[in-house]
Amino acid sequence: MPPERSDHDQIVDVLVRYATAIDTRDWPLLTTCFNPDVHADYGDGVGEWNDAAAITEYMAVTHRDMRDTKHMLSNFVIEVDGDVASASTYVHAVQVVSDDPLLWYDCVGRYADRLVRTGSGWRIAERTYHATRVISSHPLPS
Numbered sequence: 019m020p021p022e023r024s025d026h027d028q029i030v031d032v033l034v035r036y037a038t039a040i041d042t043r044d045w046p047l048l049t050t051c052f053n054p055d056v057h058a059d060y061g062d063g064v065g066e067w068n069d070a071a072a073i074t075e076y077m078a079v080t081h082r083d084m085r086d087t088k089h090m091l092s093n094f095v096i097e098v099d100g101d102v103a104s105a106s107t108y109v110h111a112v113q114v115v116s117d118d119p120l121l122w123y124d125c126v127g128r129y130a131d132r133l134v135r136t137g138s139g140w141r142i143a144e145r146t147y148h149a150t151r152v153i154s155s156h157p158l159p160s
Contacts, residue, residue, distance in 0.1 A: 088112045123154055125151075
């Protein structure tokens, strides 16, 4: 029998599942990261949502025409208090808009999350994205 996984490890799995779902365009998988009534605030110019279906739809539409994305997460700081947890996670997302010419966004920031333990495991109940920087590329010289 496999050893029981810690709450910390299970929460990291949810956060990595979020990044994987976006990068693979697996929208049903993305929905499993959130509580149905999640409150997510990605900041000015991006948006704010109050349910998992709405944020999933936004991500699907936003990423539909992107050539490739890579959401990389690190520096997981997680505190668990019973069935509630907080997580602070660095994110670095590279989003390729076009191949010819090569154009991309390089986004760096931090997710501040509150998670809850459900019958289906840990889920994000609240998320605030704090953008540190966004760099838009220009075509590279030949």
